[in-house]
Amino acid sequence: MPASPLSARIQLVQGDITRQPVSAIVNAANSSLLGGGGVDGAIHRAGGPKILEECRFLRERKYPFGLPSGQAVATTGGNLPAAFVIHTAGPVWHGGNQHEAEELAACYQSCLRIATARKFESVAFPGISTGIYGYPKPAAAAVAVREVRQWLAAHEWPQTVVFVVFDDENRRLYEQELAR
Ligand code: AR6
Numbered sequence: 001m002p003a004s005p006l007s008a009r010i011q012l013v014q015g016d017i018t019r020q021p022v023s024a025i026v027n028a029a030n031s032s033l034l035g036g037g038g039v040d041g042a043i044h045r046a047g048g049p050k051i052l053e054e055c056r057f058l059r060e061r062k063y064p065f066g067l068p069s070g071q072a073v074a075t076t077g078g079n080l081p082a083a084f085v086i087h088t089a090g091p092v093w094h095g096g097n098q099h100e101a102e103e104l105a106a107c108y109q110s111c112l113r114i115a116t117a118r119k120f121e122s123v124a125f126p127g128i129s130t131g132i133y134g135y136p137k138p139a140a141a142a143v144a145v146r147e148v149r150q151w152l153a154a155h156e157w158p159q160t161v162v163f164v165v166f167d168d169e170n171r172r173l174y175e176q177e178l179a180r
Pocket residue numbers: 015016017018028029030035036037038039040041042090126127128129130131132133134135164165166167170
């Protein structure tokens with residue numbers, strides 16, 4: 001069977017990532033893995049206590065000093081429609097000269113590496129770092145689309161990636177990037 005064209009494997013949805021019927025959703029978490037505001041708070045609220053339980057376990061056993069920025073780790077999806085949550089800690093924006101772009105690219109790669117290894121059919125990404133962490137949205141959208149395209153061109157899994165945007169600005173930015 002011929003492989004699907006790349007564009008057919010990427011979708012853009014505006015809405016709440018916790019409602020997405022995908023194999024895994026990505027959480028824009030922080031190094032503590034113990035929850036927070038923004039999309040992190042929404043995921044823990046909607047997914048219930050099982051997610052935090054696994055996060056606590058991972059923090060104690062695997063990441064006693066916290067999950068390093070750019071890395072990712074998967075837990076159950078708890079009560080979410082998605083079976084799994086892939087937690088990643090994005091970079092805090094400090095003006096652009098502190099390896100923020102490399103760290104953001106590493107987040108996408110780390111999440112996709114897990115999805116490929118575990119043969120997840122579909123993965124949904126929020127705009128990592130574009131809220132509380134202050135990464136400029138145009139630059140972040142460019143990194144997100146570039147990294148996902150490169151990964152999908154080289155890997156069969158995940159078969160589909162969904163970019164989930166919350167606000168109109170991010171929707172327009174992703175539309176522009178995807179049209180390039
Ligand atoms: N569905 C989809 N996107 C969302 C949702 C949602 N339910 N809620 C927010 N967004 P942020 P960050 C968008 O601040 O910048 C937390 O406290 C939002 O509009 O959630 O990586 C963590 O614990 C924005 O575009 O994550 C960390 O401490 C994007 O998701 C810190 O915030 C990311 O915004 C991480 O900051």
